[in-house]
Amino acid sequence: MRVVIAEDSVLLREGLARLLDAAGHDVVAAVGDPGALVAAVRAHTPDLSIVDVRMPPTHTDEGIRAAHRLREENPAARILVLSQIVSGRAAAGLLTTGEGGLGYLLKDRVGDVEEFLAAIETVAAGGEVIDPHVVRKLLSRRSRVDELTPRETDVLALMAEGKTNTAIAEALVVSEAAVAKHINRIFTKLDLGTDDSVHKRVQAVLTYLGR
Template sequence: MRLVVAEDAAVLREGLVGLLTDRGLEVTAAVGDPEALHEAVERTRPDAVVADIRMPPTHRDEGLRAAAALRGRHPGLGILLFSQYIETSHAHSLLADGPAGIGYLLKDRVLDVDEFVEALHRVVAGGTALDPDVISRLLRADAGRAALTPREDEVLGHMAAGLTNAAIAARMGVSQRAVEKHTAALFDKLGIPRTTAVHRRVQAVLHYLAASPR
């Protein structure tokens, strides 16, 4: 896997490159600002970008906007953004065009290298990797969510994290058939039709993202 790392804090950037390299991943470039990120992606054509949301010059959402622009030019590019804080407005923006190939983790997740590398592989494969704490903030109680049972709500959280039914079953300690029943029930409660025109799992997650306070 070929990666470009974008993080303005030199110590964290170098540490992240070291961790990823030790796991056999190839870091084609490590940069500290959005302009250098654009140049590095165009020059090295990586499989994914790992970038801080807040970057120079204002340290607000430059990393997010750079990632969105890169996705527009390179639709297959995996994007894994991370932040020191849970920023729901940024998560909404990140997922607005669909969650495939997108990840959003908190910086302390980097300390769990196995989890971080797993998230990278999931994103490059076209999956989604959302931090559990981000999911909890996004999926706050609202009128629609109140209709879900605790088990259905838990299934939806794992679904938003990008887990398959089999992985959800293992995580919850239940059968895959039980997960399928919970999934079917939450689809019905959210009013998501059974049709080939929409991806029901994506619609379920985006429903809650759209309904969450920004």
């Protein structure tokens, strides 16, 4: 298997490269930033890319955004994302792209060599591997849809139809200010956080559609 690694920690990047090499895989590129990742994938067309969520320059979601870009360019690109944190939002957003061949694992899982190698083979073959901790967080958020009030559910349903706040206000015969308050409460109840790099409206709709 030909693999590209994108990880800004030199120690982890080199460790992954040696692990994969020992398992008989060919690491065609090992890079430390999202721009180099995209360039390496374009140049080598690997069987799998292993991508860290947080990379330079801001160390927030550069890896996820680079993964989205790769899937936009090639929906069949196989990508395994590694993260130090449980982020249901990041997983949900990525798993709705492309044609399978995706994985989201916590970095702790890399310590279990057999499990990690099995995961990369599954993803490279077109399957999906999601860390159980991430699955639990996704299921927990979906259950929160049932905690919304009837009016909040109506607002979210109209959001899922692609309606703007103005259109929602007209449909429900309320003010736009009231709609905005409902939406903010929806975001809070669905635990979408305060990260402005995440499109909370899209994530709320994905949660609603996947409940």
